[in-house]
Amino acid sequence: MKISKxxxxxxxxxxxxxxxxxxAVGGSxxxxxxxxxxxxxxxxxxxxxxxxxxxxxxxxxxxxxADIPSPDGPVGTPIVVDGVSYVISTLNIVYxxxxxTGKLLWAFDPKVRFGxxxxxxxxxxxxxxxxxxxxxIVLTTGDCRVIAIDARTAAKQWEARACPDQGDYTxxxxxxxxxxxxxxxxxxxxxxxxxxxxxxxxxxxxxxxWRFDTIPDGPDPTDPTMKMAAKTWDPVFLRTAAxxxxxxxxxxxxxxxxxxxxxxxxxxWNPMNRGARRGDELFTNxxxxxxxxxxxxxxxxxxxxxxxxxLEPTMPMVIADMEIDGRxxxxxxxxxxxxxxxxxxxxxxxxxxxxxxxxxxxxxxxIDGRTGRPVMNPEAExxxxxxxxVVFPGPLGAHNFNPMSxxxxxxxxxxxxxxxxxxxxxxxxxxxxxxxxGATYTRYLSHMDQAKWPLVAWxxxxxxxxxxxxxxxxxxxxxxxxxxxxxxxxGADGVLxxxxxxxxxxxxxxxxxxxxxxxxxxxDIDGVQTLIVVAGPPGTSAxxxxxxxxxxxxxxxxxxRIFAFRLDARAAAxxxxxxxxxxxAKPPYPRPDAAxxxxxxxxxxxxxxDLCHGAGAHAVTGSVPDLRRASIATYDGFEGIxxxxxxxDKGMPMFFDLVTxxxxxxxxxxxxxxxxxxxxxxxxxxxxxx
Numbered sequence: 001m002k003i004s005k006x007x008x009x010x011x012x013x014x015x016x017x018x019x020x021x022x023x024a025v026g027g028s029x030x031x032x033x034x035x036x037x038x039x040x041x042x043x044x045x046x047x048x049x050x051x052x053x054x055x056x057x058x059x060x061x062x063x064x065x066a067d068i069p070s071p072d073g074p075v076g077t078p079i080v081v082d083g084v085s086y087v088i089s090t091l092n093i094v095y096x097x098x099x100x101t102g103k104l105l106w107a108f109d110p111k112v113r114f115g116x117x118x119x120x121x122x123x124x125x126x127x128x129x130x131x132x133x134x135x136x137i138v139l140t141t142g143d144c145r146v147i148a149i150d151a152r153t154a155a156k157q158w159e160a161r162a163c164p165d166q167g168d169y170t171x172x173x174x175x176x177x178x179x180x181x182x183x184x185x186x187x188x189x190x191x192x193x194x195x196x197x198x199x200x201x202x203x204x205x206x207x208x209x210w211r212f213d214t215i216p217d218g219p220d221p222t223d224p225t226m227k228m229a230a231k232t233w234d235p236v237f238l239r240t241a242a243x244x245x246x247x248x249x250x251x252x253x254x255x256x257x258x259x260x261x262x263x264x265x266x267x268x269w270n271p272m273n274r275g276a277r278r279g280d281e282l283f284t285n286x287x288x289x290x291x292x293x294x295x296x297x298x299x300x301x302x303x304x305x306x307x308x309x310x311l312e313p314t315m316p317m318v319i320a321d322m323e324i325d326g327r328x329x330x331x332x333x334x335x336x337x338x339x340x341x342x343x344x345x346x347x348x349x350x351x352x353x354x355x356x357x358x359x360x361x362x363x364x365x366x367i368d369g370r371t372g373r374p375v376m377n378p379e380a381e382x383x384x385x386x387x388x389x390v391v392f393p394g395p396l397g398a399h400n401f402n403p404m405s406x407x408x409x410x411x412x413x414x415x416x417x418x419x420x421x422x423x424x425x426x427x428x429x430x431x432x433x434x435x436x437x438g439a440t441y442t443r444y445l446s447h448m449d450q451a452k453w454p455l456v457a458w459x460x461x462x463x464x465x466x467x468x469x470x471x472x473x474x475x476x477x478x479x480x481x482x483x484x485x486x487x488x489x490x491g492a493d494g495v496l497x498x499x500x501x502x503x504x505x506x507x508x509x510x511x512x513x514x515x516x517x518x519x520x521x522x523x524d525i526d527g528v529q530t531l532i533v534v535a536g537p538p539g540t541s542a543x544x545x546x547x548x549x550x551x552x553x554x555x556x557x558x559x560x561r562i563f564a565f566r567l568d569a570r571a572a573a574x575x576x577x578x579x580x581x582x583x584x585a586k587p588p589y590p591r592p593d594a595a596x597x598x599x600x601x602x603x604x605x606x607x608x609x610d611l612c613h614g615a616g617a618h619a620v621t622g623s624v625p626d627l628r629r630a631s632i633a634t635y636d637g638f639e640g641i642x643x644x645x646x647x648x649d650k651g652m653p654m655f656f657d658l659v660t661x662x663x664x665x666x667x668x669x670x671x672x673x674x675x676x677x678x679x680x681x682x683x684x685x686x687x688x689x690x
Contacts, residue, residue: 032082046405073560176251402478490518603666
């Protein structure tokens with residue numbers, strides 16, 4: 001197996017990591033494992049393999065594909081150990097496939113419990129990956145459990161609870177494994193009912209080791225770190241403050257032995273509702289470094305103080321060794337939702353250079369290179385304006401959970417971006433716990449005609465783009481770069497593409513027939529470089545709910561599958577779905593009153609209904625019903641379902657305390673109106689007829 005010489009020197013810690021058994025970082029052995037979600041401990045999503053390069057890429061073909069027996073497609077990057085791939089999908093079920101043949105070896109079902117809580121229902125359907133260490137696959141569940149299973153047999157080794165299961169938390173992120181520990185961040189999904197934290201477990205026993213809170217527990221804490229943080233909050237609001245979820249990224253560095261934590265924003269999103277005496281509200285919207293052995297605070301850097309737009313730095317980070325101004329430095333790189341690119345010293349968190357924006361930004365004019373703080377733009381402060389404001393990037397961010405990749409050979413970071421202006425305004429009807437973001441009405445689809453999704457090749461030292469794609473390919477997946485001068489990325493259109501890493505020229509593509517969200521991986525299997533990608537319309541997530549028209553199309557709505565590619569392989573591709581999507585039946589009741597339906601639409605979008613059912617009630621996943629196809633029984637029993645919990649056992653939460661009887665009627669009217677829209681659209685009639 002050919003390994004690039006430049007990849008041999010890609011990090012100053014290769015020897016340390018090889019000693020830990022991670023050959024993927026470099027060295028003389030071919031990287032046969034992908035033990036970390038990011039390929040190596042630093043989360044670089046880079047492979048030193050170069051058998052597939054810009055000269056040979058034209059010979060790349062399908063070796064095999066296999067169905068994943070899940071109602072939704074995976075969004076987490078696969079783990080590969082000893083020729084077996086591991087993926088996790090809806091209901092937190094883990095699937096193991098033989099990478100030589102595609103055979104499904106086993107599936108582990110943790111038997112998640114739904115109950116009445118919104119967060120468990122949502123979290124049980126969306127999970128962003130797995131952890132691995134010392135022969136164990138580690139998974140988290142939407143009902144707040146952490147489970148370790150034997151990678152070979154799927155036998156359960158231990159189970160622990162990471163958060164209470166009474167309804168205020170779920171877990172959607174992949175557990176991180178490092179230093180003999182498992183790190184987990186529970187998620188409150190910006191509902192404003194719980195505070196964020198990270199908890200560490202012993203990898204071998206599952207015993208809880210420590211907990212780090214991201215928000216002080218009240219205005220008078222005794223812990224010195226929390227006392228410092230408490231001074232940055234309004235003291236009255238801090239008594240009930242919430243947010244700061246660690247809903248996606250944590251990265252463990254075996255060199256510094258620090259755990260870098262991406263902390264979410266405060267809730268509610270509208271800062272005016274967080275107290276007149278508020279300051280930076282630490283440690284929300286921050287990258288925090290703690291000692292991995294003890295959870296002791298070391299440093300923090302806040303990217304978006306006084307955030308009102310949900311522009312948090314919870315996206316996958318990358319650690320690297322770089323020479324900057326003639327000095328070798330170990331750095332942490334982050335491309336958060338706020339659209340600016342940050343390079344921080346890994347030891348002390350200081351800013352290495354002035355951040356620049358990698359997509360158009362209007363919430364801030366710039367980042368002050370001296371203070372590291374944003375220079376705010378009053379025009380984006382929707383909470384001060386009648387009618388709100390158009391903000392970019394919006395709450396979905398310039399970069400979401402799809403991981404970026406760093407190629408030490410080109411020195412570039414490849415970022416899957418989103419350029420989408422979004423209308424934001426005050427929602428005076430919302431209350432804490434009733435909606436994501438609290439009293440903020442986010443019109444995710446307000447400017448969809450302007451949406452772009454460029455893959456940006458970013459120079460982190462010069463802080464500028466080297467190249468970027470046109471951005472017409474919707475919702476790019478996570479990214480993989482290789483020493484073959486190749487960058488791989490999929491998209492919601494179901495196409496896997498290969499670009500030349502140095503200049504962005506597209507060299508190859510393959511149509512899978514299923515939407516792609518997870519990053520591809522590549523490993524050596526018996527001396528042959530093998531490229532792996534998982535596909536299938538993803539489960540419930542903010543990105544999916546906001547873009548219903550990009551998922552669920554007939555040509556991208558194929559079943560969840562895993563694909564393997566090798567040079568000169570010639571396996572037959574799966575049949576593409578070319579028929580139109582299943583037709584819509586005529587709704588069982590007449591169109592409702594337009595004003596009532598409009599009220600219902602706003603409630604649908606502000607009471608978190610779209611979190612699972614999709615914007616406009618356009619459900620695109622297999623595990624959530626499309627409400628536009630609702631039966632007469634659903635309409636007749638609507639209030640009992642929404643407020644009475646009639647379908648709790650099937651994952652539909654009960655909203656008795658959050659939705660009134662009158663609001664339930666408005667929601668029913670909106671669903672019925674959406675059903676009529678779908679029915680008449682397929683008939684070629686306008687939606688104006690009522």
